[in-house]
Amino acid sequence: MSEYVTDSNRTFMDRVRETLRNFGLPRLIIAAFLLLMFIIAPFTGVNLWTQITNVINRFSWNVVLVLAMVPMVHSGCGLNFGLPVGIIAGLLGATLSIEWGFSGPASFVMAILIATPFALLFGVAYGWLLNKIKGGEMMIATYVGFSVVSFFCMMWLVLPYKRPDMAWGFEGTGLRTTFPIDKYYGGVLSNLLRIQIGRLVIPTGTLLFFALLAIAIWAFLHTKTGTAMTAVGSNPTFARAAGINVDRIRMLSVIMSTWLAAVGILVYEQGFGFVQLYNAPFNMALPAVSAILIGGATASKASITNVIIGTILFQGMVTMTPTVMNGLINLDISEVLRVVVSNGMILYALTRKSEVTR
């Protein structure tokens, strides 16, 4: 009999329990931790509004990079550990736009425009490769990302960039590791329509830009091609039987992810105010991966809501912990906490039973 318990027969506690189970214990702990931070913050002499501003800012810088995970997860390519491939396309767009003399908001638009063909090109190559090695995507994506980044470490030195804002002055060749972009597109989005209430500052432009992209992705996932993409992700054999060209759909998703990563790094830079080259892209994939996992995604399922919740929780944790911890016990273990939590979250996702049987 008990197998036929209907919805109405379930007690309230059952539902709560199920909701909790779906929400996942690690996520709950992180959310509770963040809440605790916000509650403690005022007692440690930290201004709450400044903190909230920081969290919103960090959210707005990183969220597009996290969004770049969505298409590939949807088509069953797994978590995009190859995010640096797209980031490199974005960096090419950024440096070329500056090199060719664009400035102000135009340089941002141009950076996106110039990055697009690179993202397409890299995306096609990367997608072709991932189609060759179905099943081993995540590990290979990681190392493809590393290979591309280390290859471009050489390229940044060799390519004939000349603009003194970016290139090494005395030698005349090679780009600097980090350079400010306030003359170019630093803050073009975050200063747009900025709202300031006391100490609370909201970078409306960046949030709107993200909303635009998110709505576009959401709408895309509801088109015919988008539904096909979800079908490929959830059951490739069935999708093939239904007449969907699996390889082409996967390729499309990889191209989309790569392009979003390229745009994502540009959004990050305009908020951060600096362009970071050479080894910087190495460390960009893992935070984005763990953010979307914290938001409730799995290696085979991800939504825009996961992106938003995950980025808020992850960036909230990263921003709040150092200040609160410092104010509280004068001990900054936030870096350790970040490493343990973000990688712990990825491990949790990788070892879930339901994932393994995929």
Next chain:
Amino acid sequence: MNGKNTSSPKKALAFVGNNAVPIMFIIIIAVCIPISGFSPTFLLNEIMTRLSRNAFLILSLLIPIMAGMGLNFGMTLGAMAAEIALIFATDWQIWGIPGIVLAMIISVPISALLGLACGRILNAAKGREMITSYIISFFMNGVYQLVVLYMMGSIIPIIHNNVKLPRGYGVRASVDLTRIRKSLDGVLAVNIAGVRVPLLTILIIVGMCLIIVWFRRTKLGQDMRAVGQDMEVARAAGIDVEKTRIISIVISTVLAGIGMVIYLQNMGDMATYSSHSQIGMFCIAALLVGGASVDRASIGNVFLGVILFHTMFILAPRAGAVITGNEVIGEYFRVFVSYGVITLALIMYETKKRRAKAHMGAQLELEQREEEKR
């Protein structure tokens, strides 16, 4: 392997295809040696140093490959255990050979414990061991920092101030191992035609190779190979698959710990927070350069790999400086090559796996058709 057509040009082509990476490296090195202008004695000395420094670490990778768990990126855990052990040995001021032996002894239980944890996690992630072990190494790096940077000196007693940070707890970014430096390599060191050979270290490495050869023939070694071939078949044959896999990771981690002590006594200086971070990547790259693949690696691959990979390591910055006038390029080049080699090996492994699967499918279909005809 490709035993279908055995005409000799095809065979030669297959040989080149199967050994593309080592052949590529031999070509790179052959081009770089004259450009760099290093003398043969210098090169041989350098290669000998690096061989004695790295070979043991790389040997630790062989056993998980045998058990079908791929490249053990979790070997970093052993390296961390070794570093913790060396911190204690330094703090207790036990130098020379006794210090090294002590460090090895301390590292073993820590490595074993970490290996046990790693093995259990990997059992929950069958089929994606490599990415999981890779993330485990990052995760444990966080825990390592927590222990070494915050607990040592506050909870775990650290006596001497030259190990501790000035603030009273945590270990300094660099631990001075000068008084342990090369004390293992120094014993029985002989000079052969201008090349210094650390005989004891080499003997230890050779001993380890013999142990691995012996281990392959034991019941446990056979079980591991069976598990590596096919988990389901092994389970049907009564092998405790989970336990065998855990044991292989524990052995690998313990060996990596001992190997790391050998590595660091040769370096004579330990970067507390970064010595271990790249070690897994470089060891794995070296093994792959030696012609190993994700599912097959031999002792020969280890030695060929160390020699080829580290010769490239020595040559690249100098050759880069001569060709482009910029030494940094050579350094980036060798990092690129390391990553590139691992990527290539992973791709080759996955495509081979897919091809085998497709081949099996075709075979099955053929048999079925035969059956229908009858």
